[in-house]
Amino acid sequence: MTSYTFTRELRLLTPAQFQAVFTNPVKASSAEITLLATPNTQEHPRVGLTVPKKQVKRAHDRNRVKRVIRESFRMHQHDLPSLDIVVLVRKGVMDLENPELHKLVDKLWRKLSRRFNG
Incomplete structure (x- = not known):
């Protein structure tokens, strides 16, 4: 049975891991969110989130955005190739409701x- 957990192994944790993605990324973006990705040596994708205070002022709003993105990643992790992915959030994300945000992130994963995958 396929596991849909979001364990520590599925996260980018250290600054070095984030920096490796920023060096030579492949991008997928919209007006509100940008995904940067590079291949990794793991058997699974990993994700790191950046939701800056400058873009999303209130903590509960930042947490909402991160929660929706994490949930979307959790459900799509088996469809993604072995990548290290950094999600960058921009100011317009606050105008999106949760279902719209979820749909946008799903589109970016695809x-x-x-x-x-070609």
């Missing part, structure tokens, strides 16, 4: 998968 776009990123197509770029790596």
